[in-house]
Amino acid sequence: MERFKRLLPEIARMTPLAGDEAMNVWEAYDESDSIIAYAFTAIVPEVVPDIPDMEEMDKYQVDGVVDPNDYKMINIDISLHPEGPEEPWTMEITEREFEKQYIGLVVEEIDLAPDGKIDAITDATLSSTWITDAIREKVSKIIDRSK
Numbered sequence: 001m002e003r004f005k006r007l008l009p010e011i012a013r014m015t016p017l018a019g020d021e022a023m024n025v026w027e028a029y030d031e032s033d034s035i036i037a038y039a040f041t042a043i044v045p046e047v048v049p050d051i052p053d054m055e056e057m058d059k060y061q062v063d064g065v066v067d068p069n070d071y072k073m074i075n076i077d078i079s080l081h082p083e084g085p086e087e088p089w090t091m092e093i094t095e096r097e098f099e100k101q102y103i104g105l106v107v108e109e110i111d112l113a114p115d116g117k118i119d120a121i122t123d124a125t126l127s128s129t130w131i132t133d134a135i136r137e138k139v140s141k142i143i144d145r146s147k
Contacts, residue, residue: 001013004063006077010030025039025040040066040138042062042137062134064135064138068146098121118132
């Protein structure tokens with residue numbers, strides 16, 4: 001819960017969304033027991049599809065919080081996963097400048113430009129794509145499960 005409190009300090013407690021712990025999505029409540037966000041974690045292992053025996057490249061952990069009313073992104077943190085490589089391909093994807101692009105977006109806007117509002121990191125288009133796809137998928141699942 002502490003990693004989500006960094007993203008939204010008002011979080012007092014969390015419970016799994018719809019009792020589905022495997023989905024890595026929680027309802028986040030404030031001190032007055034009102035739901036203030038949906039929180040999620042996505043693990044983004046990078047592999048190049050269609051290449052047999054390809055090892056994982058960079059691996060990321062994405063933690064995010066989504067508004068429970070309009071499903072806009074409130075805040076997000078992209079970090080290297082503890083089981084990822086010692087020397088990642090790029091660190092730019094974990095920097096605040098890239099993360100800020102997601103804040104305030106709804107699921108339809110979470111895609112790489114020109115289809116969406118996310119600018120990919122130069123020389124890390126695959127990483128940008130995989131992370132953006134994972135975030136969009138989590139927000140879509142939150143919308144489906146919470147309605």
